[in-house]
Amino acid sequence: MSNTSDNERELLRLVAAGDENAYRLLFDRYADRMYMNALHFTKSEELAQDLTQEIFIRIWVNRLKLATVDRFDAWLFTVARNVIRNELKKKILPVENEAFLHTYFRDNNLTPQERIEYKELESSVHQAIRNLPPQMQTVFLLSRQEGLTHEEIALRMNISVVSSKTYMVRCLLAIRRHLGKDAVKLGIVVFFLFK
Amino acid sequence: MPPSEFQHLVQKFTDDSITAAELQQLRQWVLEDRDADMQEAAIEAILHHSHPAGHMPADKAAMFSYILEEANRRTAATSGAVVVSVKRWWAAAAAAVLLLGTGLYFLTRPKPPATVAQHSVHSILPGREGAILTLADGSRLVLDSLQNGVISRQGRADVRLQHGQLLYTHNGAAAALPAYNTMTTPRGRQFRVMLPDGTAVWLNAASSLHYPVVFPEGERSVTVTGEAYFEVAPDPHRPFTVKTANGAVIEVLGTSFNVNAYTDETALRTTLLQGKIRVKAAAGNSILQPGEQAVITQTVTVNTHANTAQAVAWKNGIFNFQHATLEEVMRQIARWYDVEVVYEKNIPAITFGGEMGRDLELKDVLEFLQGSGVHFKLSGRKLIVMP
Incomplete structure (x- = not known):
């Protein structure tokens, strides 16, 4: 354990001196954890990637300060908290994103009744699903056809639970947009998906 | 709202258990920017305690190069040159060579045609063979201006220059107090020396090698700054050690290896081509096998698949x-x-x-x-x- 932190202090000193290889090692060590944290805050793969990227950009810009830093994770989280709060304020919590969040959290607590209703909607939304990117299609079908939980989908597709949910929510939003043009089914779909 | 309550809301938001009413509360706090410091502290606390499993689907190599690019763009935007x-550290030595070299050049150069002179203003020639030898008494010899032959006698050892290489040959036992010579290369010069035990050392530019003119019984020890490549003559009774300015010591057991100890590089690197060496740093040591490179700071990290051709390219x-x-x-x-x-x-x-x-x-x-x-x-x- 002390070996690891010694090694990390050395890495930090190398990074402070401008060693890009050393920074790459740190990046490789922490990028996944940072990304997964960002994903839980943003509920979006793209935003989580942007955040991860932004955090590591800021750290490199201010790399001289790393010479006196003992623990990289502590430093990483200090930089991250600013970036994350800013993102919550600017992109995640504003009213423009309300529909996304609403659907996202609501999808957590589907009742068995709702699940059945979703199944019934299958044929109506089939066309809409075909227009989705392949990975989203897979998530949707695993969830709604095979009845897998997000945990099971995550395992099966080797993605995170948050990603699975995010895909699902975006599927639903895309389906709504798609069906929005379809006047015949609009009422019932909106009722089942977004009541 | 007390900090713990805010943190609780954020926690529920991240683990997807937040209710509609709580979400509304969280939204208000964040959007209205109330108590920003407390909010950040809460976010940081959550980051410390959550270890979500999973990995980033993005291409890490591509993201990393973008990170460096963008960071450098930002640095450029905020600062000037x-x-x-x-x-x-070698400034004094380099100045001495420049002075001597320039003097010789002006004394000996033929008057060049005007066109060539104009051309030479724009061309910077590559480095070449050359070094300064500092003898035990402190006197200095510029090696690139000397002819082949014996250039000095150091105690019982003859110092000869032969085809751009310095050779030490000794007769009789070592003196009680060994005399030390230092070979120094300024920028733009490299040189070769054959030590009295038959060990050959290539010294890269802006480097120095400090060694006794006759190795005493029981040990062979030299000090290097900058970069040098060693082909150590095997001698089981006298281990060969290389010391560097940062305190790292390389113990040699008959072998070929490269030491890059430039102080403007990020770390000291030792690359082993043949044989076996032990690298000792302030905290920790490591035995290298052929093809391995040790990256030495306070500790030693071994890269088992080193590019040895790259490490010794300069010598070739x-x-x-x-x-x-x-x-x-x-x-x-x-x-x-x-x-x-x-x-x-x-x-x-x-x-x-x-x-x-x-x-x-x-x-x-x-x-x-x-x-x-x-x-x-x-x-x-x-x-x-x-x-």
């Missing part, structure tokens, strides 16, 4: 820029062409490949590097790097 300061008259960053390449160029490298803006995040002869003129090397999208301006011996 960055002057890379190189520690010039080649620049090997494989996977080298712009900064690494420019440090090598600064040392070999004796130029000062200045970055006009940021340091572009470029990685190079390929090999070049070290006998090329600077402009030819720069032309090659420009192929990778970096541009140069030469002002005297100041090389300005432009993105």
